[in-house]
Amino acid sequence: MEVDNGTAVQEFILLGFEIGQKNRFLLLLIFTVLYIFTLAENITIITLVRADAHLAQLPMYILLSNFAWLEICYESTTVPRMLFDLASPRGIISFHTCFLQFYIFFSLGSTECFFLSAMALDRYLAICHPLTYPQIMSPESCYALVASCWILGFIAYIVPVILISKLSFCGPNIIDHFLCDPEPLLSLACPPLARIPQVCQFFMNILVILGNLFFVILSYGTVILSLMKSSNQGSQKKAFSTISFHLVVVVLFYGSAAGMYVSPGGEGKSQVTKVVTLFYTAITPFLNPLIYCLRNNQVKEALGRLLRRTEKWLRRKVTV
Helix, strand or coil, rough: CCCCCCCCCCCEEEECCCCCHHHHHHEEEEEEEEHHHHHHHHHHHHHHHHHHHHHCCCCCCHHHHHHHHHHHHHHHHHHHHHHHHCCCCCCCHHHHHHHHHHHHHHHHHHEEEEEEHHHHHHHHHHCCCCHHHHHHHCHHHHHHHHHHHHHHHHHHHHHHHHHHHHHCCCCCCEECCCCCCCHHHHHCCCCCCCCCCHHHHHHHHHHHHHHHHHHHHHHHHHHHHHHHHHCCCHHHHHHHHHHHHHHHHHHHHHHHHHHHHHCCCCCCCCHHHHHHHHHHHHHHHHHHHHHHHHHCCCHHHHHHHHHHHHHHHHHHHHHH
């Protein structure tokens, strides 16, 4: 009973978390609050950068504001659906919606890889080439770099997603996950057709994840060597403080992503897979704004200026 594109499956069932009703409600409450706070944090960063004339011209904050928007999109691709399934545990998702989620999720993930490389490049140029930095990383160049990250991210997984979507899915249609991930999808395909798409997917994972990770390590490694040779203790301490926060984000993201999609058997155990996926889809987008901006004096000063402007505006409104 094959139909349309050669598949008898018209919808999938996301198995989600196999837990009791009480724990399901607890997870729903925790991740709803976490999602709201993540949105608030990232929207605050975007607002601060856009509203502050000084920050809006600095390459690092242009990248950070776009990275904040990326985090909003990235988390919103999976978390609202997960919350819906926790509230109403049916887990039914149509064939086309499943592959759309798969494509957007992986495209945004690869875009994040390119953004982390762009931010590593920015820090390398700022610290290792301070005299030419303003010319190389002008606002125009920075926006071109941002556009390149988005374009490359959304190009990377077009071929693997198309190849996997063209496979025959004859049943069963139960995905042992809370999102449409390639490994459980490939396990449902009718053999022996899944080999080429699987190899293509794995090759792209290595190219995007390990390629960007190598660039990030090379950039920050060069920065650290340059700082160790510096005699200016004040600037050295400030630079180390900045890149240490960036490195925390890199370790959090690449540690979980590489463990899942590059290492052999990374997606072997379904419960471990769900926990790790939950970490980099819901928790790291919440932590990233705190890591980047919690001890950032420029962000604190911009927030103070915004609050003072808002207070003056409210007073004028009340007076009128």
